[in-house]
Amino acid sequence: MISKERLMRDFAVMKEITAPGEGITRLAFSAEDWEGRAYLMRQMEAARLTLREDAFGNVIGHYTGQDESLPALMCGSHSDSVPQGGNYDGLAGVLAAIETVRSMGEDGFRPEHPLEIVLFMCEESSRFSAATLGSRAMRGELSMENLHSLHEKSGKDLYTVLKERGLRPDAIAEALYQKPLKAVLEMHIEQGKVLEHEHLPIGVVTGIAAPSRFYIDIQGNADHSGATPMHLRHDALCAAAEIILAVERAAGAQEEPPAVGTVGIVDVAPGVMNVIPGAVTLGVDLRSIDIAARNAVEQHVTEALDEAALRRGITWTMRRVSKETPAQMSPALVDMIASTAEELGMRYRRMPSGAGHDSMHWADYAPTGMIFIPCRDGISHNLLSMLIRNISSAAYSSTPPSCEGSRSER
Numbered sequence: 240m241i242s243k244e245r246l247m248r249d250f251a252v253m254k255e256i257t258a259p260g261e262g263i264t265r266l267a268f269s270a271e272d273w274e275g276r277a278y279l280m281r282q283m284e285a286a287r288l289t290l291r292e293d294a295f296g297n298v299i300g301h302y303t304g305q306d307e308s309l310p311a312l313m314c315g316s317h318s319d320s321v322p323q324g325g326n327y328d329g330l331a332g333v334l335a336a337i338e339t340v341r342s343m344g345e346d347g348f349r350p351e352h353p354l355e356i357v358l359f360m361c362e363e364s365s366r367f368s369a370a371t372l373g374s375r376a377m378r379g380e381l382s383m384e385n386l387h388s389l390h391e392k393s394g395k396d397l398y399t400v401l402k403e404r405g406l407r408p409d410a411i412a413e414a415l416y417q418k419p420l421k422a423v424l425e426m427h428i429e430q431g432k433v434l435e436h437e438h439l440p441i442g443v444v445t446g447i448a449a450p451s452r453f454y455i456d457i458q459g460n461a462d463h464s465g466a467t468p469m470h471l472r473h474d475a476l477c478a479a480a481e482i483i484l485a486v487e488r489a490a491g492a493q494e495e496p497p498a499v500g501t502v503g504i505v506d507v508a509p510g511v512m513n514v515i516p517g518a519v520t521l522g523v524d525l526r527s528i529d530i531a532a533r534n535a536v537e538q539h540v541t542e543a544l545d546e547a548a549l550r551r552g553i554t555w556t557m558r559r560v561s562k563e564t565p566a567q568m569s570p571a572l573v574d575m576i577a578s579t580a581e582e583l584g585m586r587y588r589r590m591p592s593g594a595g596h597d598s599m600h601w602a603d604y605a606p607t608g609m610i611f612i613p614c615r616d617g618i619s620h621n622l623l624s625m626l627i628r629n630i631s632s633a634a635y636s637s638t639p640p641s642c643e644g645s646r647s648e649r
Contacts, residue, residue: 240342240346241338241339241341241342242338242341242342245338245341246334246335246338249282249334249337249338250326250327250330250334252278253275253278253279253318253326253330253334254326256271256274256275256278257271257320258271260323261323262322262323262324262325263320263323263324263325263326263328264320264321264322264323264324265318265319265320266319266320266322266363266365266366267319267360267361267362267363267365267366267367267372268296268360268361268366268400268401268403268404269366272318272319273404275318276296276298276318276358276360279298279318279333279334279337279358280298280358282334282337283298283300283337283356283358284300285341286300286302286337286340286341286344287302287340287344288300288301288302288337288340288356289301289302289303293376293377293413293414293416294376294406294407294408294410294411294412294413294414295360295361295372295373295376295377295381295401295406295408295411295414296360296373296401296404296406297357297358297359297360297373297376297377297414298357298358298360299355299356299357300337300340300355300356300357300358301353301354301355301356302340302343302350302353302354302355302356303349303353304349304350304351304352304353304354304631305349305350305351305352306351306352307353309351309352309353309421310352310418310419310420310421310605311352311353311354311355311418311419311420311421312350312352312353312354312355312420312421312422312423312424312627312630312631313354313355313357313420313422313423313424313601313605314332314336314339314354314355314356314357314423314424314425314627315332315333315336315355315356315357315358315359315425315597316329316330316331316332316333316336316358316359316362316425316426316427316596316597317329317330317332317333317358317359317360317361317362317363317373317597318330318333318358319360319361319362319363320363320365321363321365322365324363325428325614327428327614328427328428328430329362329363329427331426331427331428331612332425332426332427333356333358335426336356336426336627337356339627339628340354340356343628348628350627350628350631350632351631351632352421352630352631352632353631354627354631355418355420359371359373359374359377359597360372360373360376361373362374362596362597364452366391367389367390367391367397368389368452368522368560369385369389369452369560369561370450370561370595371595371596371597371599371600372389372397373597374597374599374600374601375600376411376414376415377414377415377416377600378415378416378600378601378604379412379414379415380600381411381414382411383398383408383409383411385397386398386401386408386411419605420601420604420605421605421606421630421631422569422572422605422606422607422608422630423598423601423602423604423605423606423607423608424572424607424608424609424610424627424630425596425597425598425607425608425609425610426609426610426611426612427596427609427610427611427612428611428612428613428614429442429611429612429613429614430594430614431593431594431614432614433588433590434588434611434612434613434614435613435614437588439586439587439588439613440585440586440587440612440613441576441580441585441586441587441588441610441611441612442587442588442589442590442610442611442612443573443576443577443580443587443588443589443590443610443611444568444573444589444590444591444592444598444608444609444610444611445567445568445573445589445590445591446528446565446566446567446568446591446592447528447565447566447568447591447592447594447595447596447598447599447602447609448526448527448528448565448591448592448593448594448595449526449527449528449530449533449563449564449565449566449595449599450524450525450526450561450563450595451524451525451526451533451534451537451561451562451563452522452523452524452525452559452560452561452562453523453557453558453559453560454504454520454521454522454523454557454558454560455479455482455520455521455523455544455555455556455557455558456518456519456520456555456556456557456558457475457478457479457482457518457519457520457521457553457554457555458475458517458518458553458554458555458556459472459473459474459475459476459478459515459516459517459518459519459551459552459553460472460473460515460517461508461509461514461515461516461517461518462514462515462517463513463514463515464512464513464514464515465513467515472515473515473551473552473553474515474516474551475507475516475517475518475519475553476507476516476519477516477551478519478547478548478551478553478555479505479507479516479519479521481543481547482502482521482540482543482544482547483502483505483521485539485540485543485544486500486501486502486523486525486536486540487500488539489535489536489539489540489543490525490536492539493527493532493535493536496527496528496529496532497527497532498525498526498527498529498532498533498535498536499525499526499527499593500523500524500525500526500536500540501523501524501525502521502522502523502524503522503524504520504521504522505519505520505521505522506519506520506521506522507519523540525537525540526593526595527565528565528591529565530564530565541557563595563599564599565599566598566599566600566601566602566603566607567602568598568602568607568608568609569602569606569607569608571606572606572607572608572630573589573608575608575629575630576608576610577589579629590611592609592611596609
């Protein structure tokens, strides 16, 4: 049996590892993130996991199985956070996996297959405007060019940040994970309201939507606000306002399959009261579990940009941040998670994930499953514990895709 008291102690310790202010702030590779990482590594070692770190800083804890020649079960999540985030985002999946291994040791249980408990680095996009970077590094999808092109707000690039943490960005190709896996399993808070609204303790994820993220740079003329007549203006902010509404309109019109669109960044220059805005940068995030639906929304946005540019006499360019591929969860694992929930007497629903997660990068490498828990009022670590035990034994079998297969561009 897992120890609720031990879990709550771990959550309480991690809650104190945060930058000053409300909520939890552990931005990727910050001092707080590194302190939290060190604490989790100590818990992994205490659970008798053998640790290794890759060039990007991902931590992999190996738990020996009865037969080390068998493919391992990978389980874990992340511990970095958004600014002023919650204490369970990502962390619940990491601590649940660690606690499962601790309970196995106390019960004298040794799984047939080995386990790989992973702490993925830099899952959140808050610092470098690109998400799940640790998983991308492990899948060989993070290049040296990416390390130099991804910047934080201060202008420092990811390559420099990794160097400052004593990591090995020059050897980023060595982070590629090449071991065969029986399955990949991640537990995460829903980050939505569905489970809480329906009073359900478990969500069984069927697929993960993937974002298309890009910046739109709109260039107009920064003229005097008093001396420039309205009909002679090329106001970049007015054009940007039209595009923001175009994103909302295009995403809202895409109903089946659904899509969502958000403009989360509006950077206006020169940003003074008496000057017409001459330049605006918009940060756009489009998502869907269907690539065609997401692409259709993006096409509507670019058409709106072209129309506004012609009518307002402005120009625009797009800078792509990421364009990821939606992931489908293994039907066999989806069914197993559902049946395990039923066995434990837990009500559940099958549901897609609108948010991206580390698991999405592994679905074409091994059978992958994901468990959602409500953001409040209960953490069902018992379900994860039973699943890890079952999947790492003979209770679950599935033929994984080849580990040498091609990787889709994300």
